Amino acid sequence: MREIHEGICGSHSGGRTLAARVLRAGYYWPTLKIDCAEYVKKCKSCQQHGNLIHASAEQLHAVSAPWPFALCVIDILSPFPLAKSQCKFLVVAVDYFTKWIEAEPFATIMVANVQKFVWKNIITRFVIPYAIIFDNGLQFTDKKFNSFLENLGIRHRFTCVEHP
Structure with a gap:
């Protein structure tokens, strides 16, 4: 042998x-x-x-939205150099249909800040989305934030971290 x-x-x-x-x-x-x-x-x-053992490959499938702001993706980008008012985090939302971007800097990433961002930059400016895609960050898996979305009838979907 x-x-x-x-x-x-x-x-x-x-x-x-x-x-x-x-x-x-x-x-x-x-x-x-x-x-x-x-x-x-x-x-x-x-x-x-030898070769590393990886997860088996899967077919990619396109994610499409039927109308503007029906499906959005939200993520938190960090860290950035400190800016005015000590902001070093950026919350970014992208609409899947139009590719429109909404972004806002924050000094701290708390559930309340993310909830305020969704309310101010998406819901009151455009429409209540059908669904929002998040990564599994702590701000997005919080019970208070999830109940906020459920009360508005927004479905929340999750994806892997760093690749929403």
Whole structure:
């Protein structure tokens, strides 16, 4: 097994391939596949230079909005150099239909500031959106903020952090 895996013609292949090559070389024992997988897991070269295990790829699907401000995405950008009134955070909202951007700087990122931003810059200026997409930041998962959205009939969707 070692000669097939590491030898002069060895290619440090994975467990299944190693088992197939051992079979092709004319060897067999009942625990062949398990032994080959374990051998590859313990091979120092394979662990140092092998591929990282990633989540399986998924098909991308487009997110579309049927009318302006039906679907918005909101995120918090930080940190910025201190500006007037000690502002170093930026709350940004983007409409999926028109790509219109609303942004406002804040000194602190608190749930009340984000709620005020949604009320002042989206709801009172345009319309109550059908849904808003957030990342899983603490400001967006707060019970008070979620009840604010539910009272207005806004559905909230979540996406992975840093990629809304």
